[in-house]
Amino acid sequence: MSEVITIAMQKGGVGKTTTTINLAAALAEMGFSVLMVDLDSQGNLTEHAGFDPEGISPTVYHAFRDEIDGVEPDIEASIYKTEEGFDLLPSQPEMSVIELSLINVMSRERVLDLILDSVRDEYDYILIDCSPSLGLLVINALTASDKVLIPVQTEFLAARGASMILKSIATVKRGLNPDLEVAGIVLTMADTRTIITRDIVNAIQEQMGGEYRVFQSIVRRSVRFAESAAAGQSVISYEPKGRGAAAYRAVARELVNG
């Protein structure tokens, strides 16, 4: 049984892309087959996985294009194997055009769901990385997903920023995808000073923990994340024995264990 998980938050720079690739790497290391889908026209995930979003073709753009035009898309052609053992359905800048052209499409919220139908059974996990917006592509991701994971920066009041995405999730649950579940909140970019972090984690737990699961494993701030991105690798491959790798392995275990 495959599980489709969207990593979403309407704020940029909170660690969505970093969480997507490192979860993918951790899950692949555990022996699961994993596909990452880059839905962001910025192509950060594509780049982080070692591909050039300006040069790679075909991509998720072509899959959307075909599906919108009523042509059966060749998804397999747009899926690339990474050296780390997981697969990638990359993005390219033209995805920003798709966001607009979807407006006039029938079942415009279900296009990604249709695209993924032909590959769903080939993976244990499909992780979808979204742009920092609440646009139609994010709605497509939520509609195609079983679960959504929300990365939140470990700062005071940061949890407030999650209210918008939680509203979108509630809207999608009411109509398009009643079975959508919030897998939980992953705290990222925590200060390395433990005392302050504890207070913030407690505050977020108090604010959100009643209704949503806040993952026990917290991802601390480390320059290794930016370094690994520049190297086109997950931090799990870049620094397998580091704290960042350990943190995402722990998040993956929590996710798998439910």
Ligand SMILES: Nc1ncnc2c1ncn2[C@@H]1O[C@H](COP(=O)(O)OP(=O)(O)O)[C@@H](O)[C@H]1O
């Ligand atoms: N735990 C972390 N510690 C330090 N830097 C991080 C961490 N997680 C992500 N980053 C860096 O912060 C920036 C934004 O992260 P990213 O995952 O791209 O966020 P988003 O996808 O939400 O915009 C990137 O440069 C990334 O390398």
Ligand SMILES: [Mg+2]
């Ligand atoms: Mg991103």
